[in-house]
Amino acid sequence: MTAPVPSQAGAQPGPGTTGGTADATAQPLTRPAPEPGPASGCPLAVVVVRDGIVPLGADEAVAEAGGAALLIGSGTKEAAAELPPLRRAWLAEAGAFAPARWAAALAGVLADAGPLLLPASPDGRDLAPRLAAALGRPLLAGVTALREHGADLIRYGGRLAMTATVSGSFVATLQPGIRGAEAVPGEPELTEVDLELPQCPDVEVLEVLPPDPATADLAEAPRILGAGAGLTRGGEPSGTAAIDLLGRVAAALGASVGATRVVTDAGWADYQRQIGATGVVADPDLYIAFGVSGAAQHTGGLGAPEHIVSVNLDPSCPMTAMADLGIVTDAAALLRELADRLLTADEGER
Template identity: 50%
Template sequence: MLRLLLPIAPWPFAELGILHHAQLGENRCLSITLSTMSAILALVPIRAGVLPSGGAEVVAEAQGRALLVGEGATEAAEALAGIATHLRAWETPGFAPGEWANRLAPVLRDEAVVLLPASPDGRDLAPRIAAVLERPLLAGAMEIRPGSVSTIRYGGRVLSEHLVNGSVVVTLQPGVRGVEHAHGSAAALEFITPPLAEAAVRDATLEELLPPDVSTMDLSEAPRILGGGAGLDSVERFEQLAQVAALLQASAGATRVITDRGWIAHTRQIGTTGVVVDPRLYIAFGISGAVQHTAGLGQPDHIISINMDEHCPMMDLADLALVADANETLQVLQQRLLALEDSQRTAQV
């Protein structure tokens, strides 16, 4: 991969996209000089005691130093047993990223690197934190190393390597780091109450919170995914996969072979040049399991693979491997699910 060192515009123009870049063909890389990163503090927004996607990963990346913000800090702290070593919490109701940023500013001012998960709440809070602290935001990090942060840009076609010298706010993509849950007790929890602050950043008023549409939701957030690969014989068969996914309240994803054929948008591609996913259930239809694809799988709880090649890598990864034709399996599965849906509808009449 060709690497190009170019100057970066001063804050805040860097994160507004006003920086130089180069077209380097299929493999493009941008190195941006900003050099030595100090200690990291993980800032984790929580709801009802539940960690967001990637929450445990940012705490592990910060060597166990974390600040929890939201409701249910005690419960969230238990989920970080063996990971967190120095844990503080601000117990506050709801989700108000503007107010949180204003009040947390004096608490975070001396932290060189503030790291948040790139979850929906993390992505909402991070730019506000960066704004009140007047420092750059490096969003969607794929890797954090001493003195540098790597991020993906332009749909995975550009890898930006930021050499960090100074204070920054960073969001880490869920699933790219992984966490080994060590056995141990939860860290002692210190509760804090940040001082009231003038509203430099205001919050919008939430009228209604709608559940996500599984057919369009971000694959990195999807709890269940059906993936289609080269083993599917036609675009109609892939459309059938999407229909089966909807019946299972799952999202449809694909390998690069499928997106290059134009059967689905590249935003639904799973792999090194696509999206990194971390679902509870991943069902692979006709996917051999090339490393470019499997590198995009975080740590799914369960993997099911349907393939005619019983020795392909995806079958080795699977918790349940079915040696069968993916096209025929989709057809039968759709018929069974539609019949089940009809019987349930009849029972309710």
């Protein structure tokens, strides 16, 4: 039997209209706290769970939805304990990730629900468009703020901010690291949901391979070496050479390369490597910042790393102030020293 889920009285699911014109009268989306049965019109977070692990930004999506969430995947009950903002959750144990089958099954369950909010994690970005298509709703991707009839979005690597307006309910992916999420007192109310997964063409997980740190999504990277203006201050050709050397050192350490907007705007690193409020939101275990001053635009995308090391000539810069270890020296010189110690003639053996 399928458990009831939040409904939006009077909602007419169906394609809405989107646009790039800012709505000056738009108000933040209201988030009523769920009652024993969630309040009518309350948005719902949809969180993909893998073996009890929730993705980055899941807690923010749940908080944005007023504490109401549907958790789908494997280990959903364990995952519920990892979401402090959770008030009430519907748990759908659905096995391995199958976005097409899940979307088809959820379409019937969530047909009358309010706005559906997913974290902009790899799985969330994969499921959201399928869910929107199955429900006949508009998709708002890369949302930085929700509005009563739409959302604020970022586009083109953070170069464009726009407001999209929609009619009716929608599906949205939320940029993590922007909202924050506060814990709520008490234990959440949990309800199990039995989904009937239809047979339809879908992806099949044959094997899970560890990601290549050089190309891995920074949102999932456990270790990141960050490049700032202090590392590339010599400009061309030293800027390109510095990023290349940083990549080789990162590979030797099993880490990924990140960068500030100054570095990506100069063309020394791809925009996919940009960490910040208008770039990728990362949450690594270790972040080593080479020549990064720590501007708010950059640190706004850092999440909460367990350990931060700052290499900078300025001992009073914001990045050094927030670091667990500050090394006051020339970032480029220290990087070259690391390269001398870590890199061998045959780097392919590492």
